[in-house]
Amino acid sequence: AQSVTQPDIHITVSEGASLELRCNYSYGATPYLFWYVQSPGQGLQLLLKYFSGDTLVQGIKGFEAEFKRSQSSFNLRKPSVHWSDAAEYFCAVGAGSGTASKLTFGTGTRLQVTL
Amino acid sequence: GAVVSQHPSWVICKSGTSVKIECRSLDFQATTMFWYRQFPKQSLMLMATSNEGSKATYEQGVEKDKFLINHASLTLSTLTVTSAHPEDSSFYICSALSPSTDTQYFGPGTRLTVL
Numbered sequence: 001a002q003s004v005t006q007p008d009i010h011i012t013v014s015e016g017a018s019l020e021l022r023c024n025y026s027y028g029a030t031p032y033l034f035w036y037v038q039s040p041g042q043g044l045q046l047l048l049k050y051f052s053g054d055t056l057v058q059g060i061k062g063f064e065a066e067f068k069r070s071q072s073s074f075n076l077r078k079p080s081v082h083w084s085d086a087a088e089y090f091c092a093v094g095a096g097s098g099t100a101s102k103l104t105f106g107t108g109t110r111l112q113v114t115l
Numbered sequence: 116g117a118v119v120s121q122h123p124s125w126v127i128c129k130s131g132t133s134v135k136i137e138c139r140s141l142d143f144q145a146t147t148m149f150w151y152r153q154f155p156k157q158s159l160m161l162m163a164t165s166n167e168g169s170k171a172t173y174e175q176g177v178e179k180d181k182f183l184i185n186h187a188s189l190t191l192s193t194l195t196v197t198s199a200h201p202e203d204s205s206f207y208i209c210s211a212l213s214p215s216t217d218t219q220y221f222g223p224g225t226r227l228t229v230l
Binding site: 036045 | 119121147149157158159161164206208210212217218219220221222223224226
């Protein structure tokens with residue numbers, strides 16, 4: 001069965017500082033990997049995804065993530081954080097396409113940005 | 116593109132009544148939709164996979180007679196919480212799978228409070 005671990009429950013960074021959110025997955029084959037962001041009381045917005053190809057993927061809002069098969073990781077990064085980035089971030093892994101694409105989510109990392 | 120709506124955004128009901136939540140994909144057709152439940156400050160837990168024109172597939176531990184799912188068209192899935200009780204109070208989020216991108220797009224969620 002697939003699983004996702006987000007080791008950091010809560011991270012605080014200063015505005016303008018760099019950010020890295022960790023995500024480790026467990027899956028037997030090449031996974032479909034996603035990062036979503038959730039603002040309080042809202043649904044989830046897709047930041048970026050990795051299916052295959054270039055292991056460094058670019059997303060919206062200046063985020064990027066790197067797939068490292070050897071480390072079973074898909075860490076999310078941003079070079080300079082803005083106060084509006086404060087939210088809950090979820091990493092997710094999917095098994096495939098169609099009805100096989102149901103996602104398993106990590107427990108989330110809450111990002112706090114100080115001014 | 117890839118917008119998913121949910122209605123209502125919040126609902127308060129009395130114990131014993133039933134509540135219907137709608138999930139619509141606004142600009143794409145989705146043969147597969149998913150229903151999640153999220154407890155405060157926790158991750159999303161998949162409840163069921165909804166396939167257009169067929170019965171939903173429920174995750175282990177989810178009562179299918181309590182959480183009725185109907186996916187009658189390619190743009191609409193509904194979740195009905197029957198005979199709701201206070202322990203059913205939660206944040207319910209749907210997603211629709213875009214067949215062209217193999218990506219789930221999420222609705223804004225429905226907060227259900229059962230008194």
